[in-house]
Amino acid sequence: MNIHLPLALLLLLLLTACSPKTSPRSSAGAPQKAWWKEAIVYQIYPRSFKDTNGDGVGDLKGIIEKLDYIKSLGVDAVWLNPIYSSPNDDNGYDVSDYRNIMQDFGTMADFDQLLSGLHARGIKLVMDIVVNHSSDEHEWFQQSRRSRNNPYRNYYHWWPAEKGKPPYRYSLFDEKGDAWKFDSLTNAYYLHYFSQKQPDLNWENPKLRQEVYEIMKFWAEKGVDGFRLDAFQFVAKDTSFPAFPPGYEKNFIDYYAMQGNIHQYLKEMYREVFSKYPVMSVAEGAGRNFDDAHALVDAHRKELNMAYAFEGVDIAQYGGYDLLHFKEVFSRWDSAFAHDGWLSIFLSNHDQARLVSRFGNDSPAFRDASAKMLNTFILSMRGTPYCYYGDELGMTNIGFTRIEQYRDIAAINGYKKARSEGQDMALFLKKLSFQSRDNGRTPMQWDNSAQAGFSKGTPWLPVHANAVGLNVAAQEKDPNSVLQYFKKMTQLRRQHPVLVYGQYTLLAAQHPDIYAYTRQLGDQKVLVLLNFSAKPSAISLPEAGAVVQTLINNYPEVERSGEALTLQPYQAVIFSLGSN
Ligand code: NOJ
Ligand code: CA
Numbered sequence: 001m002n003i004h005l006p007l008a009l010l011l012l013l014l015l016t017a018c019s020p021k022t023s024p025r026s027s028a029g030a031p032q033k034a035w036w037k038e039a040i041v042y043q044i045y046p047r048s049f050k051d052t053n054g055d056g057v058g059d060l061k062g063i064i065e066k067l068d069y070i071k072s073l074g075v076d077a078v079w080l081n082p083i084y085s086s087p088n089d090d091n092g093y094d095v096s097d098y099r100n101i102m103q104d105f106g107t108m109a110d111f112d113q114l115l116s117g118l119h120a121r122g123i124k125l126v127m128d129i130v131v132n133h134s135s136d137e138h139e140w141f142q143q144s145r146r147s148r149n150n151p152y153r154n155y156y157h158w159w160p161a162e163k164g165k166p167p168y169r170y171s172l173f174d175e176k177g178d179a180w181k182f183d184s185l186t187n188a189y190y191l192h193y194f195s196q197k198q199p200d201l202n203w204e205n206p207k208l209r210q211e212v213y214e215i216m217k218f219w220a221e222k223g224v225d226g227f228r229l230d231a232f233q234f235v236a237k238d239t240s241f242p243a244f245p246p247g248y249e250k251n252f253i254d255y256y257a258m259q260g261n262i263h264q265y266l267k268e269m270y271r272e273v274f275s276k277y278p279v280m281s282v283a284e285g286a287g288r289n290f291d292d293a294h295a296l297v298d299a300h301r302k303e304l305n306m307a308y309a310f311e312g313v314d315i316a317q318y319g320g321y322d323l324l325h326f327k328e329v330f331s332r333w334d335s336a337f338a339h340d341g342w343l344s345i346f347l348s349n350h351d352q353a354r355l356v357s358r359f360g361n362d363s364p365a366f367r368d369a370s371a372k373m374l375n376t377f378i379l380s381m382r383g384t385p386y387c388y389y390g391d392e393l394g395m396t397n398i399g400f401t402r403i404e405q406y407r408d409i410a411a412i413n414g415y416k417k418a419r420s421e422g423q424d425m426a427l428f429l430k431k432l433s434f435q436s437r438d439n440g441r442t443p444m445q446w447d448n449s450a451q452a453g454f455s456k457g458t459p460w461l462p463v464h465a466n467a468v469g470l471n472v473a474a475q476e477k478d479p480n481s482v483l484q485y486f487k488k489m490t491q492l493r494r495q496h497p498v499l500v501y502g503q504y505t506l507l508a509a510q511h512p513d514i515y516a517y518t519r520q521l522g523d524q525k526v527l528v529l530l531n532f533s534a535k536p537s538a539i540s541l542p543e544a545g546a547v548v549q550t551l552i553n554n555y556p557e558v559e560r561s562g563e564a565l566t567l568q569p570y571q572a573v574i575f576s577l578g579s580n
Contacts, residue, residue, distance in 0.1 A: 032299070035076075036306065036384060039384060041078070042070060042079070042389065044063060045058075045441055046063060046092075047081075047104075049066065050066055051455035051459070055455075055457055057455075061106055063078075067123075070121075073487060074491050074494065075490060076122075078125055080125065081093075081128050082230075085097035085101065085103070089195050089197035090173070093194070094133070094136075094195070097138070124225035125226070127224050129229050131201060132230060132231040135197060137197070141155070141156060144156045144158075145183055145185055147186060155211075157200055157239065166180045173194045175417050175420075176417065193231070203235040203237070203265055204237070204239055213269060225280065228284065231284055235262060236265060237260060258287040266303040274304075283304055293337075297341040298341045306342040306343060306344055307342070307344065308386075309333060312345075312346075312347065313349075318434045324510065330381065331504075331509070335504075337383075342383065344383055345385045346388070347374060347377075350388070350441060353397050353436065354439050355388065357396050357434070360570065362397065366534055366569055369569060372486075373530050373571070375387070375485065376530060377528075377530055377572075379490060380493070380499050395470065396470075397433075407438055407461055411432055411436050414432070438461060441461055445463065445471040447473035448474065485552075485554055496526070496551070498524040499526070502526070504518075505520070507543065512533075514530065518543060527541070528572075528574050530571075531570055536566055538566045541565070542563055543563075543577060544562070544563045546579065548575070550574075551574040
């Protein structure tokens, strides 16, 4: 027996070394499978989804009421924007109690019912964890500001005023752009990368980190299935606060993201939380480059599961965008993650204007076709698709024109800052109208009753006027609606693993209107063709000669003759291919 022990040990070691845990690919070269790779995520902004008590604010009971609707979409997981107690300076991204539910949204009993209702339908729940900062109304901050030797003092970043003014730090939401706020109580400044009511937590303090892990475990014990870490790439800081070069704020990500000990903190979080529960993990932002992103998510790193990078969603700005650039960005990211790591695929969220208004065409003639086309893109790329509530209908920008209409602190304080800098305010308002976050936060359009069936009261943000025709009830009845197409597309993705795991190849990179690519897994191959333009467009592709079947099409027909195709405005089609 003894003689064989070293041999057995050697064998075990060898087996462990080759085991999938340490390698993101299996021995056959196929990607490692995981539920969070196969999942389609549906993001809900709870404030705007469904109000059940007439106060104009969506609530957890509202989401519970709509569980069957969510199930009918064919999605696998719901990501909820923050639902914790909050004074709502930034709609819940300013948490005053991480273990309680925001009063506007309901109670912990509602939460438990929501979670079990989702699970009963086979849908997972991803929670938003906001720990780059808390609310200034959180007990930790209340304590911290009380005195310089309070036990919670080091939960935040303070700069004693006798050292003079702290080196400039840019704040994203401050009306003066200044991330240091003076607090006379202890004659010191505190740091807030976001609003003055969102003081940054001090991750260099091990006690604070432990508190965060305990909070995450509290929710994991309840059975949540994942965490989205808000603004996490900013958590680690050089607490000596060196001066940054003038104008650094134009590239603040280079100075704020992925600093100091961030990887140590993530590895600690992995050990403390992720390794102990069957949860998925994603952080907002993926650093400054591919190396940063890989360091966050490659399996052997034992940090996070998938990257959520902004280069793609950032392409569409006021004034339009270039399809060649769009293709280049998504292709570059795909190829950088073809072997290790995993990506999120998204073109909208609660910080962006509406999908169809930015990337498609929201004029009545093209709205539906372009919304279907964009959903085809999101649901046919490699990576985990994130679909934002309302995009399954093709909801559009509300396009406010006056600053008084906005509710978002980023818009309101951004306006004040621009005005004090003497900017062209007419242009500022035009741009805001196109890109403001409030565009993506208007109430969900359920039916054509008052307030689109969202609320019996006055909604916190107005309902879009187009809700009369553009709503769930109307689209459920219409076999050609964006909603019905969305459901077909989610079904197609779940029926065809090639759409999840298949290798991606860009075709006709220089075609100005059409985005064409194949996905291939073993001998399964599909061809995706998307016309991003408002005119018919022709393309010729050898792959089109091997078409076997049309899997989905947002038009009744597709004009094809051998290798030559003509796509209608915003036409999207996926073909299965045979070997030719
Ligand atoms: C990113 C969130 O997505 C955004 O909505 C929020 O305002 C900031 N982080 C601050 O928490
Ligand atoms: Ca309500």
